[in-house]
Amino acid sequence: MSEEAIAKSCPFCCRNCNCKACLHNSEIVKLIIDSFVPLWTGLELSEIEVPQVVLRSNERLFCNNCKTTIVDYYRSCPRCSYDLCLTCCREIRDGCLQGGVNMYTSHFDRGKAYLHGGESLPLPSGKKSGIRFSSKKRMRKISQWKARENGDIPCPVNKLGGCGHEYLELKCIFANGWLSELKVKAKKLVKVHNLVDRPHHSGQSCSCFKLNGQIDPCSKSLRKAASREGVSDNYLYCPSATDVQHESLEHFKSHWIKGEPVIITNVLDYSSGLSWEPIVMSRAVRDTSYSKGSQKLVVKTVDCLDLCYMEGRTHSNSWPVILKLKDWPPSSLFEERLPRHGAEFMNILPYKDYTHPYSGILNIATKLPPDFLKPDLGPKAYIAYGVAEELGRGDSVTKLHCDMSDAVNVLMHTAKVDYSSKQVAEIEKLKRKHAIQDRREFFNPLYARDETFDMNHSKSEEKLRPISSMQSNTLSLNGKDGGALWDIFRREDVPKLGEYLRNHHKEFRHVYCSPVEQVVHPIHDQTFYLNMYHKKKLKEEFGVEPWSFVQQLGEAVLIPAGCPHQVRNLMSCTKIALDFVSPENINECIRLTDEFRTLPRNHRAKKDKLQVKKMCLHAIDYVVQGLEKLTE
Template structure:
């Protein structure tokens, strides 16, 4: 790169005002010669992070040889001396410092450190159990909370929480860790009965839909219902069909054109015959203008001045799938007999199948005809009687310490959430959990990390675990796409710099905190492939594994899909974000209001409180900018709102008091809304949508769906207005380090990080909430074709069929025994 080009890059970075964070940035020149060494000490020197150089290995080796020539003794094991005679100006081959491989390092009688694989340290600590050694420098840098006396008794390797690079990349089961779930035969039978009874109504709904289409086909063909034999679609197991009209996943019966290969789901067939097309066919456009950093920070005079040449105007248009030719349902015609003519005009749509013919109907019959039918259908709910949270006087029993007050709704008995510790949530307490879960209430389980080996979730540990060499064929993970919470745009940032900001903080040129977040990191590959030890650690932390375990949870319907089937991506996924305790109002570290497609569990694995640099200088700058933001909001958003400034001042004072009372282990503020309040919440957002900002801090100009658009975060001001106007409020609580939050599907929620946080989330599907999954699938199919929430990724109907089939097989095996 020429000096002129470098000057241009520097000007662009300064103009952007977001140091080290640019869109479409070039690869960092500082990392052009980056190489990855086998030692862990390369990341730390005396406990501090350093930049690596390509020639540092040669320099280090030269320094070692010189030291061996000049020194007469080497201190080992904290004080013992080993005398060596050196030749003048020359080192014997036997005296050279070798690079030890794993076997050599572990088995030879040297003081090689297991962590950094070096043996030139002043002092090492030897484990009496496995004989491995850790140098004091590595212990200080990577295990600061463990005393040396404890290392002597049992080292990190023995505890299964060693975070050296070799151990972090072990893709094998660790002894003594409870990442698996063992289910007895009696428990499996009980769970299978529960699944069949819960899913039978939904299975019948699917069957009725298919029977209706077969009856239409029988009428068209002049056959009896039993004689209708749909053709095999020849769909491969790893292939997923989608309806060309509504984009919903097709799991079995559908209509197909033999000429243009268009596929239509049964719901669309019904709508085409009735002439009522409910799906939206017009692509929506969300245009946002980038007016520069000054506008982001409240420059109300922006429209009156020209922009500098480097700043430019960028617009974003969220037309996600504009290249796809959307086929309008009016292109398909149906006559009085119910025959649908394809839009291509080549012929009529034929009825085809993916699953074995009549499989769904046979499953319904098997459930009703089985010897256990009466017991299955007449079995009482697993959840019966009064919830254990209440005492004999029907009041919340606070003495048990299993309840968390999260709302103050008048005349409501669900203001408290179930709040057990990880030791409380055992098999006997599963029914207690179901008391709350069946009603659509979230659950918070405390201290789940106590069930793990204690592997570090420090950002630099995770960084080292998945870092790749530039010289290899693997994808490099040295740069990542991060979201800037001020304008909600993605930009490229060096991973090491991102994690440095995670612990130290970042500010733009105007002194405003720069809040970045990574979503679904590491990218491309699965969480298990990139972070195998952390994945196993996360599985150990999962509470209520009967529901949440992604491989063997008996009540997790996602587990029931066959191995050769194309499965939805249920996680785990990592979310790493900066955080700030005070609600800034603009640029906060938030996950905006949304509704997941399935149930989810979210574990807070690491937090870091970032001290404000130059607090006496930064606080006045932030306060000044907040006033500029408020002035801009008053002009653009709240010009018609009475007493807006007075209310904001009251909320800011209250917010500052709450920030001071934030507990040391508090990490993220959650707001979860009840299902019964969704309609009022949507109505509020529709009427107040112009009071919110989204990409580039532009006001939200239009709403397709108030929740699925994911454009809104309700601040303290809006939550107050929501309760005033509609009388509803969310469950609000602070997620602490080691807390696992279980969110039932259908409950809209939003999150604000109060500190830098690392969370790991996993999706699952519980039998109790299948009805909500059905409802959301119907909502998704009505969205515009280019909406980011449009795709039916869950395939809930397919899950129901396979779950019932698996449950019946388990029950039949029990009968034969």
């Protein structure tokens, strides 16, 4: 055949190829370029030669004021190298600079007796617990930092981290004109591949719905997780690992693009049978450390798990001891510390096109260049004791928070902890003391010993019962012992959720079991866990109900970026989690980045670890270069 005849017959040359590579490339262009639209604004300049800085390999620039990653253009002091992002520059000119306030948190130990309803030790004289913000002097300095009439911005004074002598000069990281050229190329490819104005999804109902558009409650791929009225999202997509292997991504995408969590069952069916017991993992870490000549072993908590993870530990008053190991390892690669376990986890990951940290074609985080300082997205281990009963204090929980990226969390191992009848009786006594203390501190002291007063969030009048008998049918365990109770809130419910927490924040306890005195951000502070009482009250006052479900052994939970969530371990659990960045949720990641930058400078959620805006630029460049080669 002639070259011309081949070209006429070739699906790729006719731009009608349906092979996996072409479909994925087209999908990447559609999703990534669409998500890149918010970044065009404010990144282009007129034809001005801007000095380009040369960064060392793995070097990254942060704004000295708001701590956000600098993407390309920024201003810098020629004398002291104080760097300021364009957003902060714009806010200074508008007289509304954010993100430069410091916060100081003070927590005082009120004594062991206070933890279980006793009297508090006297607080240090002249000091208050809670949160303090920057001094009036610093606030005055921030308000005095103004731009000149021509728009020039002076370097801030020494108290704000600058030198106060020079004016900030415009600089860039990428070559001049690179962004504009990238935009032109991307728009051209959108047109060539007929992606203009194409919807992200067809809008047609997936197989989870009947022909009349109603949810099919008999579907084996659905799990009821809420009882909201007048909506169709009370059920979550819950395929088995086998279904995931044989189905296309389209069904998953139809749920994922709506911001719905997805639960995948039986992922351990594809494992080799490697044990994920903490004692086995601990030995593997020791073996790896010794073989590499390192005497540094895993954190001390793991050494305690030999028996207590299985059998539990208690304080002298019979109250359960709850220990947690989270975000391990803190910096070094999981695969280096536990190579066999790391390989096993990668093998069982569902939807690898999205979740795999190295080869996921739809994972935007994989598009970073080799010399780029990559964010630490995991995998990470979370090992914790857990009990089925809701204790009210000291529960094995991950408090309410919102991740900047998407995440997948797999429950790899569980162990049930049982208590003797004597210990249960002692726990009941302590819970009654907790309830009296809560009434005294949260409400009118006159109600402190009124057993009829409805402060039932501590459930002191109920016998200790497992979650399966206390929760509604929504959380049916299907005859199994559950591993972890998840509550995931919809993005559209975040404003009402935040309002509820601000209104009721003093009804929650945090460090040293002290009441939460102040709130900076109700979700990003990570100080709240909504127990059954507060979830009920939230629905009564605001009509907000989370997706609530129990994660079983071998189940993977995919959480979309921007969905606040909390977790309580019903058994001792070993979970492995991994972050990823999907094209569908890039805009949400960008929104969260902008939200985090307004937090106080030393807030726990402040640092821009993800660098999602820069990640988008490299992803677009990667896709554009790849498709240009294919279309040459």
